[in-house]
Amino acid sequence: MKAVLKVAKKALPSASIYFGIFCAIMFVFTFFAGKDQEKNFQATELTIYVDDADDSVLSRTLIEYLGSENKITTEFDKEMVSEYLFNGYTDYVLYFEEGFEAGFFAGKEGGIERQSIRANVAFVDQKIEMFFRYVRAELALGKNMEDACGAVLKNCEKQAKVGVVSVSKGGIMGMVPGYYLLSYLAYILPAVLIMILGPMMHAFYKKDVKMRTDCGMVSVRKQNLAVVAGVAIVASVVWALLMVLGALVYHKDFTVGTFLCGMLNSLLFLLVSIGIAVLSGVLVKGVDALNGANNLISMGMAFTCGVFVPADFLPEGVNKFAEFLPASWYMKNVRMLFEEGEMVDNMRKFFENCGVIAIFSVAIFCVFLVVVKRKRVA
Amino acid sequence: MIYYMYRVKRLLRNKTLFFWTILFPLGLATLFKFAFSSITEKTWGFDTIPVAVTTESGVAAEAMFVEFLEGMENDGAAFFSVTETDKDNAEKLLSEKEVTAVIVLGEETEVLIYENGLNATVVKTVVDNYLQSRDIFMEAAMTGRLAEVTESFADETETLAVREFEGASKDPMIQYFQALVAMASLYGAMYGLLNTGEMNQNQTVVAARRLAAPMKKLPTVLADVAAACTIQYLQFLLILAYYLLVLKVDFGRVNGWLFVAGALYSLFGVLIGYFFGCVLQKEKGIADSVMTGCIMFSCFLGGLMVGNMRMILETSAPIVNRINPATLIAESMHALCVIGDMGWFARCMISIVLWCILLIIVSVVALGYHQRKIGREGKKA
Numbered sequence: 001m002k003a004v005l006k007v008a009k010k011a012l013p014s015a016s017i018y019f020g021i022f023c024a025i026m027f028v029f030t031f032f033a034g035k036d037q038e039k040n041f042q043a044t045e046l047t048i049y050v051d052d053a054d055d056s057v058l059s060r061t062l063i064e065y066l067g068s069e070n071k072i073t074t075e076f077d078k079e080m081v082s083e084y085l086f087n088g089y090t091d092y093v094l095y096f097e098e099g100f101e102a103g104f105f106a107g108k109e110g111g112i113e114r115q116s117i118r119a120n121v122a123f124v125d126q127k128i129e130m131f132f133r134y135v136r137a138e139l140a141l142g143k144n145m146e147d148a149c150g151a152v153l154k155n156c157e158k159q160a161k162v163g164v165v166s167v168s169k170g171g172i173m174g175m176v177p178g179y180y181l182l183s184y185l186a187y188i189l190p191a192v193l194i195m196i197l198g199p200m201m202h203a204f205y206k207k208d209v210k211m212r213t214d215c216g217m218v219s220v221r222k223q224n225l226a227v228v229a230g231v232a233i234v235a236s237v238v239w240a241l242l243m244v245l246g247a248l249v250y251h252k253d254f255t256v257g258t259f260l261c262g263m264l265n266s267l268l269f270l271l272v273s274i275g276i277a278v279l280s281g282v283l284v285k286g287v288d289a290l291n292g293a294n295n296l297i298s299m300g301m302a303f304t305c306g307v308f309v310p311a312d313f314l315p316e317g318v319n320k321f322a323e324f325l326p327a328s329w330y331m332k333n334v335r336m337l338f339e340e341g342e343m344v345d346n347m348r349k350f351f352e353n354c355g356v357i358a359i360f361s362v363a364i365f366c367v368f369l370v371v372v373k374r375k376r377v378a
Numbered sequence: 379m380i381y382y383m384y385r386v387k388r389l390l391r392n393k394t395l396f397f398w399t400i401l402f403p404l405g406l407a408t409l410f411k412f413a414f415s416s417i418t419e420k421t422w423g424f425d426t427i428p429v430a431v432t433t434e435s436g437v438a439a440e441a442m443f444v445e446f447l448e449g450m451e452n453d454g455a456a457f458f459s460v461t462e463t464d465k466d467n468a469e470k471l472l473s474e475k476e477v478t479a480v481i482v483l484g485e486e487t488e489v490l491i492y493e494n495g496l497n498a499t500v501v502k503t504v505v506d507n508y509l510q511s512r513d514i515f516m517e518a519a520m521t522g523r524l525a526e527v528t529e530s531f532a533d534e535t536e537t538l539a540v541r542e543f544e545g546a547s548k549d550p551m552i553q554y555f556q557a558l559v560a561m562a563s564l565y566g567a568m569y570g571l572l573n574t575g576e577m578n579q580n581q582t583v584v585a586a587r588r589l590a591a592p593m594k595k596l597p598t599v600l601a602d603v604a605a606a607c608t609i610q611y612l613q614f615l616l617i618l619a620y621y622l623l624v625l626k627v628d629f630g631r632v633n634g635w636l637f638v639a640g641a642l643y644s645l646f647g648v649l650i651g652y653f654f655g656c657v658l659q660k661e662k663g664i665a666d667s668v669m670t671g672c673i674m675f676s677c678f679l680g681g682l683m684v685g686n687m688r689m690i691l692e693t694s695a696p697i698v699n700r701i702n703p704a705t706l707i708a709e710s711m712h713a714l715c716v717i718g719d720m721g722w723f724a725r726c727m728i729s730i731v732l733w734c735i736l737l738i739i740v741s742v743v744a745l746g747y748h749q750r751k752i753g754r755e756g757k758k759a
Contacts, residue, residue: 041491044499069499080692080719082544087689095541104537113541117548119424122452123500125538130507133530137514158513160505161488162498165472169679288394296405303409313420318412377606 004230006267007200015195022188022242026181026249041162046091046121048072049080054111056101058135061149062112065131065156066094066124085117090123092116104132127132129196151205159233160325165263179338181246182262186307186327186334189270191298192238193277197231201281205372231274258337261350265333268357272326275364282371326360329353381598385605394542395568400613401560404620412557413550424452427497430461430468434484443483448507457504481505534635545716546630552686552716553708555627555684560707563619563643564673569606570651571669577602578659580752603648610644630715639727641712643707646730649737650703656741659748673704680704688712706730 038045048070052059076084078162090299093115097103100111114125125282138148201211204227213223243263245255254262276297284293302308304318305327311319322328333353390396399507431444450457461468461477468480470494479501480490489505491498511531518527579586618640620628624746651669651695658665658694679702688705693696699705710726 036464041489041498041502042494043502044496045495069503083689083692085543086545086548086550086688087750089689090552095542107533107535109536110539112537113539115541115543117543117545118422120422120496120500122424123457123503124458125452125501126450127507128538129536130511132535133533134510134514136530136533137518137527140530141518141521141523146612155510155513156506158506158510160509161486162502162504163488163490163491164494165469225423284593292394292397292402295402300405300409303413309413309417313417314413 001265002199004204004226005233006197007203008230008234010169011196011199015192018188018191018195022184023245026177026184026245032273041164043069046124047073047089048124049076049081049084049090049093051094052095053098054096054100056096057145057149058101058104059096059112061135061153062131063094065153068126068156068369070124081115085115091118091121104135105145145335175337176250176253178246178250179334181250181253182266182334182337183307183331185242185266186269186305186330187298188242188304189239189266189273190276190301191294193235193273194280194290194294194297196238197274197277197286198281198284200230200234201278202228202284202287202290205282207375210376220243231278235270235274239266242271262337264333265330265337265350265357268354269326269330271361272330272357275361275368279364279371280367282368282375301325304328306331310314326357328343329356329360381593382601385601386608389569389572389605389609390567392572394582399562399568399610400616403558403565403613403617406704407555407558407617407620407625408629410551410554411627412589414554415684418549418551420732422549424455425497426456426459427479428459428461429501430471430480430675432463432465432468432480432482434465434482434756443481443508447504450504455493457500457565461592497594503688525532530654537575546718547628547716549628551713552630553681553685555621555629556708556711557677557680557685559614559617559643559671560680560704561677561682562613562638563647563707564611564650564704565670565675566613566644566647567651567654567673568607569609570603570653571655573599573606574659578655580659589614591634603652606648606651607641607644610647611641614640616646632715635714635720635723636711639710639723642727642730642734646703646707646734649734649741652741653737653744656744656748659744676702676704676717680708700729703730703733705734711736716725 007090024296048066050063050072052063052074063074066072073090078088081090081093085093095113095115097111097113103111112126113127116124131152134152135145135148139145141148143151168308204213204223218226243266247259251259255291280293280297284290302313305311305322305325306314306319307327311322311328315321319328330353333350336350336353407441429447431447444460444462446462447458448456461471463471465480465482467480468477468558469490471477472480472490475492478491478497481501482488482490487505487509489498489502491501511552515527518524519581575581576584577590577595579589589595615637618632618636621629622632639701650673654665654669658668678684679687679691679698682704685688688709691705699709706726706729710723710730713726
């Protein structure tokens with residue numbers, strides 16, 4: 001038992017790197033996580049950059065018209081426009097040419113250009129074209145440009161009443177930090193456990209070492225029990241540390257119910273992670289190779305199961321493939337915990353998912369036992 | 379030449395380096411493709427919005443409104459798919475998320491949405507436009523100028539023109555792939571570090587044997603560098619081929635300059651390894667850890683973990699973008715393949731060349747210092 005923990009202690013520095021990454025990610029999400037939406041309707045605000053070379057009544061009115069629901073910026077580095085658009089700093093850029101108002105008055109086409117790489121902001125084009133129709137209509141009613149523009153702005157106060165049925169937290173992208181705590185566990189648990197338990201398994205199931213220990217006074221049963229106890233202690237400490245850290249920092253994001261369900265879910269995933277770690281330990285030779293395998297397993301599973309990028313954004317094929325991985329079932333439960341109303345409606349589904357995770361862990365342990373037995377026979 | 383060939387073989391046989399410099403970037407690229415390929419399409423793409431239209435009891439349905447909704451198009455695709463139904467069914471469709479919004483026509487037109495978002499904003503904007511247009515027509519009817527207003531509304535003059543985006547790729551996720559090439563190039567430093575370790579008699583027995591061989595040091599070092607650069611360049615080509623042919627990443631314009639740049643990236647990566655190997659000679663493990671840490675930090679600043687990091691730094695600390703190795707590599711690819719700005723590309727290339735010169739000078743000075751130190755210690759002993 002002492003020897004088991006001694007090997008685990010040796011692997012602590014490399015595992016602590018993953019703890020560091022986890023803490024850094026948590027720290028970042030504390031600042032960037034989404035805020036709850038209002039119960040009322042809130043228009044999605046677009047960032048519109050405007051280059052107004054005309055500076056006329058008409059151009060200023062259009063800017064004011066768009067500015068009522070969007071964020072308008074008139075001062076920006078014009079040489080960087082492509083970069084701003086490409087990186088999503090702005091959704092839409094409007095360029096007013098000099099003499100735009102005079103051209104509009106004369107019925108000329110053009111005079112104003114727009115640039116965007118988003119296809120879903122086409123409704124702004126429609127909105128602008130409607131604005132010009134309103135102005136033409138007001139002019140047709142015999143008003144001058146200034147009065148026509150004033151009338152259009154006044155007319156725009158007329159708006160439809162909006163009712164919001166659900167108060168979602170802005171989709172998965174707008175979740176609270178507690179959500180990220182539980183979802184990133186799906187990455188960090190296998191990563192840390194492979195780095196600690198992998199070398200442990202590697203050390204104790206190495207052919208020469210195994211033969212030497214078998215020659216000793218300790219029975220095989222006691223040896224195995226010591227390894228199992230060592231694995232259980234290390235895994236429990238890692239899991240408890242992460243849960244306590246989460247509970248201390250993000251307790252506001254949990255109710256007692258969601259925290260207990262989250263604990264159950266993560267505890268089952270801990271079993272899966274232990275299984276993956278011990279299996280990697282006996283299958284992969286050498287610490288360097290284990291490090292590589294760790295990155296591929298933990299990152300691969302995290303990417304495909306919607307830990308780093310929400311499952312909604314992943315291609316259908318990847319989501320289907322992910323169903324063969326335990327982390328996707330774990331993530332389904334995490335998501336359920338944080339989406340309003342989902343847990344109440346789908347309590348049964350939550351426990352079914354827990355069952356699937358438990359089956360995964362049993363299957364992995366069975367594979368582990370087969371591998372160990374085959375190694376022993378060989 | 380024979381020495382160069384043996385060195386290439388020797389470096390290729392190192393399984394750990396093979397994994398980190400070739401397999402790991404390819405694996406990560408595959409994961410990036412899985413994870414990021416649909417994000418832009420799903421967040422920036424245009425989809426027809428399903429809406430239900432219903433009326434308050436006792437109010438006649440407005441056929442004109444449904445026609446108005448169905449007539450709206452964007453590049454030939456319908457803006458809305460409209461379902462006309464009764465209020466109960468419409469609300470059921472909304473709660474099942476079958477429709478984005480329910481438009482209830484009545485004394486006071488109301489829009490019911492499931493949750494806030496861009497699609498809800500689009501529906502609300504269009505309904506607002508309809509109500510505002512209706513008001514203008516009513517005012518015109520009251521003032522007896524309905525004909526003029528109808529004529530002005532029918533005016534098809536297109537005032538708003540479209541200015542096309544100049545970039546060759548419209549997918550910002552490409553920046554992750556550019557940063558990944560930067561990481562893979564900088565991982566060439568591992569070959570540089572291995573080379574210095576195998577030329578330093580204090581660190582490896584191989585080095586002691588190599589130094590005892592009757593061969594001048596400079597050709598040995600040059601052959602080592604050439605071998606490392608060759609492998610690194612092949613790895614660059616392999617990653618590029620994997621991006622373009624297997625993953626089908628929209629990498630923008632790929633031309634001959636990218637292959638020239640790839641050779642420079644490879645040399646840059648290898649020289650970084652030489653720099654760490656020559657400066658931190660005491661223990662190989664320390665040089666390895668410090669180098670990996672520096673490369674990962676450089677890649678973080680270059681956008682490997684946060685795609686638009688380069689832009690964030692450009693607006694807050696542009697100097698970092700001018701000197702950070704990973705940013706210079708990623709930015710040069712962005713300038714060449716996406717924006718097509720050769721001036722910008724040349725500036726990045728010059729910065730990389732300056733970096734290479736600096737790394738060579740510092741490595742040579744550090745190597746000379748350590749050799750003199752070893753000589754002095756030898757004399758004392």
